[in-house]
Amino acid sequence: MWKPQGVDTAKFSNHQPDHPRTLVTGGAGFLGSHLCDRLLAEGHEVICMDTLLTGRRANIQHLLGHPRFTFLNHDATTPINLRRLLGFRVGVTSRESSESFRLDYLLHLASPASPKDYQRHPIHTLKLGALGTHHALGLAKAHGSVFLLASTSEVYGDPAVNPQQESYWGNVNPIGVRSVYDEAKRFAEALAMAYHREHGVEIRIARIFNTYGERMRADDGRAFPNFVVQALQGRPLTVYGDGSQTRSFCYVSDLVDGLCRLLQSQDIGPFNLGNPEEIPLLKLAQVILEVTGSPSGIVFKPLPSDDPGRRRPDISKAETTLRWHPKVHLREGIERVIPYFRSQLINARVDSPPKTGESPGIRPRRRNLLSKLEWFLRPTS
Numbered sequence: 221m222w223k224p225q226g227v228d229t230a231k232f233s234n235h236q237p238d239h240p241r242t243l244v245t246g247g248a249g250f251l252g253s254h255l256c257d258r259l260l261a262e263g264h265e266v267i268c269m270d271t272l273l274t275g276r277r278a279n280i281q282h283l284l285g286h287p288r289f290t291f292l293n294h295d296a297t298t299p300i301n302l303r304r305l306l307g308f309r310v311g312v313t314s315r316e317s318s319e320s321f322r323l324d325y326l327l328h329l330a331s332p333a334s335p336k337d338y339q340r341h342p343i344h345t346l347k348l349g350a351l352g353t354h355h356a357l358g359l360a361k362a363h364g365s366v367f368l369l370a371s372t373s374e375v376y377g378d379p380a381v382n383p384q385q386e387s388y389w390g391n392v393n394p395i396g397v398r399s400v401y402d403e404a405k406r407f408a409e410a411l412a413m414a415y416h417r418e419h420g421v422e423i424r425i426a427r428i429f430n431t432y433g434e435r436m437r438a439d440d441g442r443a444f445p446n447f448v449v450q451a452l453q454g455r456p457l458t459v460y461g462d463g464s465q466t467r468s469f470c471y472v473s474d475l476v477d478g479l480c481r482l483l484q485s486q487d488i489g490p491f492n493l494g495n496p497e498e499i500p501l502l503k504l505a506q507v508i509l510e511v512t513g514s515p516s517g518i519v520f521k522p523l524p525s526d527d528p529g530r531r532r533p534d535i536s537k538a539e540t541t542l543r544w545h546p547k548v549h550l551r552e553g554i555e556r557v558i559p560y561f562r563s564q565l566i567n568a569r570v571d572s573p574p575k576t577g578e579s580p581g582i583r584p585r586r587r588n589l590l591s592k593l594e595w596f597l598r599p600t601s
C-alpha cells in the first residue's frame with residue numbers, strides 16, 4: 221500500500237473544528253515560512269507544500285516536530301490530490317474519514333519571487349502562475365476553501381502613475397525579461413477571478429510590494445539582501461542605473477499581519493500590501509552603509525531592462541477595509557535584520573568546504589582574509 225514518506229496520517233484523524241486546516245504552497249520560502257509560524261500560533265493545522273526550489277528546509281526546520289504541522293514535498297504545477305498525498309485510503313474509516321476531510325484555507329505562494337530566481341526558472345515560473353494556480357484553485361473549489369493568492373506589485377510593471385492604486389491596470393512589457401513573472405501573476409489573478417465568477421470560489425488577492433526580513437536568502441539577488449551582504453562583507457554596494465529608481469520596503473511581520481487580516485476579511489480585493497515609505501535605491505544603499513557602519517563604497521552598473529522606475533503602494537484600501545498599516549519603519553527594520561544576515565554569512569563561511577588539497581582547519585592564507593572579515597561580521601550593540 222502506497223504511503224507518503226514522512227507524513228503522519230494520525231495527525232489528520234482528529235481534526236478539531238476549532239483548528240482551521242490550512243495549506244500553504246511555497247510554505248518553506250521566505251514569506252511562506254513566516255506565514256506558517258503565524259498560522260500555527262493562531263491555532264491552525266498547517267500543511268506546507270514546497271519543492272524547496274528557492275525555499276529552504278532550514279526555514280521550517282523548527283516546525284517539523286510540531287503536532288499541527290506537516291510538510292509535503294510536492295510540485296504545485298502537478299495535480300494536487302491532497303487526500304492521497306496525506307495518505308488517506310478510500311474505504312478506511314477514521315475519526316475523520318477521507319470523505320469528510322476538510323481544507324478551510326489555501327494560501328498560494330509557490331513561485332520564485334526574485335528576478336534572479338525567476339529568470340533562472342522562466343518556464344517553471346509561468347507554469348506556477350498558470351498550472352499551479354489552476355490546481356490550487358481546483359482544490360479550493362473541491363473543499364470550499366478560502367483561497368488567497370500571493371500576487372505582486374509587479375502586475376503594475378513599470379508604472380505610469382505613482383503611488384499605485386489597485387485600480388491601476390499596469391504597464392507591463394509582455395515579452396521582456398521580467399514578463400515571465402509579471403504575466404504569470406497577472407494570469408493567476410485573472411484565473412482566480414474566473415474561479416470566483418464561474419464557481420463561486422471565495423478568493424482573496426494580495427498584491428505584495430517588496431518585503432524584507434529574516435529568512436531571505438542572502439544570495440537571492442534582490443537589492444535589499446545584496447546591499448546588506450555587500451556592506452557586511454566590506455565590498456562596494458552595487459547600484460544599478462543612477463539609483464534614483466524608488467522602491468518601498470515592508471518588514472515581514474507587517475506583511476504577514478496584512479495577509480492574515482485579508483484572509484479573515486470578506487473582501488476579495490485586490491489589496492496592495494506594502495510599506496508606503498518610498499526610497500530611492502541609492503538612498504537605501506546609503507542608509508544600509510550607515511546602519512552597518514561599513515566603510516564600503518558604492519559602484520554603479522547599467523540598469524537592467526524593464527527595471528521599474530517607481531514603486532510605492534497606495535494602501536488606503538487596506539487601511540480602510542482591513543484596518544492594516546505597517547508598523548516597522550525602514551531604519552528600524554534594517555537594524556532588526558542585520559544580525560540575521562551576519563549569521564548567514566558566518567554559517568556560509570563555516571560550511572564552505574576546504575578547497576582540494578587544503579586541510580579542514582583554517583588555512584593560513586585565508587586566515588588573513590577571515591580576520592579582515594571579522595571586523596565586518598562583528599556583533600554590534
Ligand SMILES: NC(=O)c1ccc[n+]([C@@H]2O[C@H](COP(=O)([O-])OP(=O)(O)OC[C@H]3O[C@@H](n4cnc5c(N)ncnc54)[C@H](O)[C@@H]3O)[C@@H](O)[C@H]2O)c1
Pocket residue numbers: 245246247248249250251252269270271272273274275276294295296297328329330331332333334337348370371372373427428429430431432
Ligand atoms: N518577498 C517579496 O518581496 C514578494 C513580493 C511580491 C510578491 N511575493 C510573492 O510571495 C510569494 C513568496 O515569495 P518569497 O519571497 O517568499 O519567495 P521564495 O522564493 O522564498 O518562496 C517561494 C517558495 O515557493 C517554492 N516553490 C517553487 N516552485 C514550487 C513548486 N513547483 N511547487 C511547490 N513549491 C514551489 C519555493 O521552493 C519557495 O519555498 C511568491 O508567490 C511571490 O511572488 C513576494
